[in-house]
Amino acid sequence: MIILAATPIGNLGDASRRLVEALENASVVAAEDTRTTQRLLAALKIDNRPRLIALHDHNEKERAGELVELAREQDLLVLSDAGMPTVSDPGYGLVAAAAAAGVVVTVLPGPSAVITALAVSGLPTDRFAFEGFPRRKSGDRRRAFAELAAEPRTLVFFESPSRLAATLEDLAATFGADRRAAVCRELTKLHEEVRRGPLSDLAAWAAEGVRGEIAIVVEGASAREVAFPDAVTQVLELVRGGTRLKEAAGEVASLTGHSSRELYQAALAVKN
Structure with a gap:
């Protein structure tokens, strides 16, 4: 299986007992930065030296298939530099590939920024x-x-x-x-x-x-907190991003409760 393990986001004392046990027993670890994982092993005084495989934003797409196949044969521990893998960190592509391939994925919960x-x-x-x-x-x-x-x-x-x-x-x-x-x-x-x-x-x-x-x-x-001038600004920002004025006015109107027609006319006046 694939095991996603949360690591401390700052305080080493937040390392869970389950994380320590997993690191003590892991034979293969996919790590965002293998150097960071080596420092974590040393800081937690873990003697085990698993095989470390780099898994980061630049290689995840290419390595996901290989790692999924590896996880069919043995447990694969997945770590990011801090916090939970897949959350603004590598791992999503791997989990998606594992789910599609029918490989079990589990989690050792812990710190999350x-x-x-x-x-x-x-x-x-x-x-x-x-x-x-x-x-x-x-x-x-x-x-x-x-x-x-x-x-x-x-x-x-x-x-x-x-x-x-x-x-x-x-x-x-x-x-x-x-x-x-x-x-x-x-x-x-x-x-x-x-x-x-x-x-x-x-x-x-x-x-x-x-x-x-x-x-x-x-x-x-909340709708009442979005003043009309701010809503017009939102319309104009959407237009600058490529949205047609009528569509932008309608979108902001649906979110704020202001009149689509009034937003359209106000934004048009600013543009002209």
């Missing part, structure tokens, strides 16, 4: 969506955020510290300056920090420079 950030954010946790890393370019980010601005579920993003301030500025511009959010930094580590507040305040704070592993949690929208 997504769930950890959501839990400490102070924002609603009953419904949420994970959006991974935002686009690198501001224009692309804003177009993507415009499509999410009326999403009622809490949203979770990952971001690099070098782009955090710009991303928060783009979120404030498209979601609204007052939308509540939390920036979770260095979760489970010595310098863990959770900064909560309106997006505009968080963007100003991040402009001074932030370090570490970052997760952003943003409050979902």
